[in-house]
Amino acid sequence: MSDATPKIRIRGLKKAFGPKVVLDGVDLDVMGGTSFVVIGGSGTGKSVLLRCILGLITPDAGSIEIDGVDVTTLSSRQREPYMARIGMLFQNGALFDSLSVWENVTFGLVAAARAGHGPRITRAQARVRAGALLEQVGMDPAVGALSPSELSGGMQKRxxxxxxxxxxxxxxxxxxxxxxxxxxxxxxxxxxxxxxxxKLGSTAIAITHDMASAQRIGDRVGMLYEGRLIWQGPPSTLFDSGNPVVDQFTHGRREGPIKIDVRS
Structure with missing residues (x-):
């Protein structure tokens, strides 16, 4: 892969559910080591876009390249090494209630080891590793002994x-x-x-409708509207984009090109 090749390159991505067109030709380049934030209203297809990249949903058309390889053309087995290079923070934490915090943190590591896709790790080693990871996100390693139900929403996110x-x-x-x-x-x-x-040097994609969050974590931001990324730019221009759709969304205006059907 050359330095000019995006880590993630999407072209013409389409996905519909029956008559409902959700993605209608999404084009996106995310360079290695950068963070891209996708903004947009509820139901505009942000989560569908992520699920297509993850292989959880099969797109109707288009390509999704990781390091120059179109993963949509690969079999499930061929795709596994690419998916193993991805980490995911879910909207609601998605922690396993039946496992302790430290078991949740190292779940993927242990699962990979058992499947032969990663280095062997004992439970004692996993617990130590979990403690180090909890410290990395600003938590006391002792939290590892708790259950997810004992944590606040912010702690669950961490x-x-x-x-x-x-x-x-x-x-x-x-x-x-x-x-x-x-x-x-x-x-x-x-x-x-x-x-x-x-610190990891990772490439990141985030989806949000929180403008403050988009400005804090993005190197670039794009708005998804009517199935396409209609605007992209640096986060510093979010509130002064020059695009009427983006301006209405970021300023939270009722009037504008975005029409919302509100029924009494």
């Missing part, structure tokens, strides 16, 4: 982040990382995300 970075992934995805958090905790999570991405 545990989810620790799990996402456990295998030192080349690519990180963040699905609405600040949803459900107060503004201060949202800023804390965004700071941790930015620090982790920088």
């Amino acid at each position: 545990v989810g982040l620790a799990r996402a970075i456990a295998a030192r992934p080349e690519i990180l995805f963040f699905d609405e990382p600040t949803t459900g958090l107060d503004p201060i905790m949202g800023a804390v999570i965004d700071g941790l995300i930015a620090d982790c991405v920088r």
Whole structure:
């Protein structure tokens, strides 16, 4: 892969569910070691875009290249090595209630080892590794002994982040990382995300409708609207984009080109 080849390159990506067209020709380049944030309203296809890249949804058309290889043409087995290089922070944490915090953090490492896709790791080693990862996201290693139900929403997000970075992934995805958090905790999570991405040298894609979050974690931002990325630019121009759709969304205006059907 040359330096000019994007880490992730998407061209003409389309996906519909019956008559509902969700993605209608998405084009996106994300260079290695950078963070790209996708903004857009609810139901505009942000999560569908991530799921297509992850291989959880099969697109109807288009290509998704990772390091120059179109992963949509690969079989499930051929795709596994590419997916193993991806870490994911889910919107609601997605922690396993039946496992302790430390078991959640190292779940992927242990699963990979058992499947023969990663180095062997004992439970004692996994617990030590979990403690180090919890410290990396600003938590006391002793939290590892707790269950997810004993944690606040912000703490669960940090545990989810620790799990996402456990295998030192080349690519990180963040699905609405600040949803459900107060503004201060949202800023804390965004700071941790930015620090982790920088330290790992990872390439990141985040989806959000939180403009403050987009500005804190993105090197570039794009808006998804009517199935396409209609605008891209640096986060510093979010509130002065010159695009009427983006301006209405970022300023939260009721009037504008975005029409919302509100029925009494």
